[in-house]
Amino acid sequence: MAMKRKLLSLLLLFLSVSAFSATISGSRIGANEKSSGFFVEAFSTKGRVLYKTVKFDEKGKFTLDFPTSEALIYWIDNFPVYVLPNQNLDIILPERKTGAFLIGGPADQKATSPAMLVESNMKMNGKSEIDNLLINEIHVAWADLTKEKKETLSIKDIDQQYENEVKLINKSKEPGLVSTANFYNDMRYMELKLQYLRSHPSIKVDKNYFNILDKISLNNPAVNSLKAIGLRSLVTNYYTFSKVSQGADIKEDDLADNGSVGKMELLIKKVNNERLINEQLSQIIIYHLSINGWDTDLDKIMLAATEKTTDPAVKQNLNDLREKYSKVSKNALAPDFxxxxxxxxxxxxxxxxxxxxxxxxxxxxxxxxxxxxxxxxxxxxxxxxxxxxxxxxxxxxxxxxxxxxxxxxxxxxxxxxxxxxxxxxxxxxxxxxxxxxxxxxxxxxxxxxxxxxxxxxxxxxxxxxxxxxxxxxx
CATH class of the missing domain: 3.40.30.10 (Glutaredoxin)
Incomplete structure (x- = not known):
């Protein structure tokens, strides 16, 4: 009887693990076992939960199996793919080609350039791309707009692109995806509006230009799906766009400062997202210390940041930095050398x-x-x-x-x-x-x-x- 219960427990454990798993398989056009592999990353409230190098077989195929009980965005070779638990996806990565170019000297003296994507998008077999590749479609669409318009880009173009993506998002019937996709679209909309202001510093816009700020929250769960570089960009763009909406000059040093005290205060006062606090707040503080050193204003911020941080390792690092930098600050006795x-x-x-x-x-x-x-x-x-x-x-x-x-x-x-x-x-x-x-x-x-x-x-x-x-x- 005891043996049966043990076997039943093992079976239930096996089923519980296998019941929550995503399998992503596919291929790259023109790839084989000698082709360079690619990275796959996924993020959640815990930070990065998946980081793996995937290799191709002799036919240019690959398989990735990842146990998870939640929907995640998988960054597959930097393409964002929305995947639900228990989904089996078959994707086709765009071809990468290595070009050659002259670097000077004789005509036969050449050097190879890094592998470049032939296309800017990926494809999927057997499933509607409106769901799994929706986030990627948003990325590609906004990137294509800036490439196509370049110097002729107008506010009308930006607004029209936003509405086009909203219509595309509304075709999906997956609530979680719709919410995440809207966040990505709002984020890209704000980013391009900010870029437009930077390239047209003399233009005057009314307060309605900044209305997108009402839709974007740094506490949105979708924030957790971003890569680290995406988090940093989001905080910087949100802070800058918000300050400009309040009348700040877009050329102010504070807005371009990676160690801005204003960004620290924003995260401490308005953000409860643990990943943003544990990752980005600490990084902004570290950058500030490396460039500006310690000052009394930072002391209050460090205390608040340490209190708000939930990751024990990050909390300890902030305490160590506070002790380390405050010892060599204004009015402190200079260490002998x-x-x-x-x-x-x-x-x-x-x-x-x-x-x-x-x-x-x-x-x-x-x-x-x-x-x-x-x-x-x-x-x-x-x-x-x-x-x-x-x-x-x-x-x-x-x-x-x-x-x-x-x-x-x-x-x-x-x-x-x-x-x-x-x-x-x-x-x-x-x-x-x-x-x-x-x-x-x-x-x-x-x-x-x-x-x-x-x-x-x-x-x-x-x-x-x-x-x-x-x-x-x-």
Whole structure:
């Protein structure tokens, strides 16, 4: 009896697992077992639930079986396909061809370009494409509109495209799909309206132009079906379109800033979608810290973000970042460092006690650094006779590139305080000061406290102004 119950339990378990599964099979035109495979991704409230590389067999066919109890959008080779549990789909991926083009030199000297899709759409065997490929149809239709119209695109064209997609969506009888498809259509509509404003900055629109904002919610369940890049684009476009609707200039730096404090506040105040909070809010904060460092305004945001975050790993990371960056922020005691100069002599921050220390963190391979470095050197020369300020250039070139750094110093006649952070003898300068990008400028006062850990670039007037202010307060 016990054995029968055990067998029955195993049977029920097997049936419960197999009862909720989606099988996607198909082929790619012109593919075989030597053809490159493709990625398949799927997302839900938990984030990415499927990430797999699918290979072709000798006939260019493939099969993917994924157990799931919910309808999902599968991003198959970047094509969104709506799939219900227990569905068996047979799809045909468009052909990819590798072209060849001249890269200069003799006519027979050629290089191959990356594989490109021959068509922009996929097909399906045996089922109506109005359901499973509806989301993809929306993507393709909006993309085609921008390609076809280009410079002649008008607001009327955008409105007409939106209505065309609404009519197409209404042909579907699947409620969940209709809701998701409407969200995608609304999202693309807003995106193209925003693009139109960017390309026509002088045009005046009335308040009705922004009515689509009333239909779009960042808490819509369909948000969870987006890829990570789609989430980031959605938040940026929604924030920008919303601010412009309130009278903001579309060219404002805040609207183009990936680490915008305004975006953080938007997510904290208006969004309850866990995936957006756990993924996007933390990414915006990380970007802000890497570019701007820590400030007191961010402290309140970090506390609110940590409280709202539900993923333990993300929550811990935010706490770690808060501790890490707040230690090297305005008015904090600057961490000491010790590293060699061009002659090999070790130089430390303590050597500059009682002086304002202006630091330029750079590298020979960094193009933006090369643009700003001459301004720093010009200032260093300007203040060379001032005993109250020291200009220190710190190269992050690694140990293998030390000779390149030394040769660069000679070629530019740099004979001031020039240090090498990539040397094995150096302290962990980059880690201590959270150097995540260069050029990076740091100003330290006479008491060894940080004036600015992310100071303006030396090419900007604000850099020298901070030095002058510090000198006057001595």
């Amino acid at each position: 010790s590293m060699p100069d061009a002659s090999g002599k070790m130089v430390s921050l303590n050597d500059f006690k009682g002086k304002i220390v202006a630091i330029d963190v750079w590298a020979t391979w960094c193009i933006p650094c090369m643009h700003s470095l001459p301004y720093f050197l010009k200032l260093r020369d300007k203040y060379k006779d001032n005993p109250n300020v020291a200009f220190v250039s710190i190269s992050t070139d690694n140990a293998k590139s030390k000779d390149k750094w030394l040769n660069f110093l000679k070629s530019k006649n740099m004979n001031g305080i020039d240090l090498h952070a990539g040397d094995e003898k150096s302290s962990s300068f980059e880690k201590a000061y959270n150097i995540t990008g260069i050029p990076r400028y740091i100003l330290i006062d006479q008491q060894g406290k940080i004036i600015e850990d992310h100071a303006p670039q030396a090419s900007e007037p604000g850099f020298e102004k901070l030095i002058e202010t510090a000198l006057k307060s001595k």
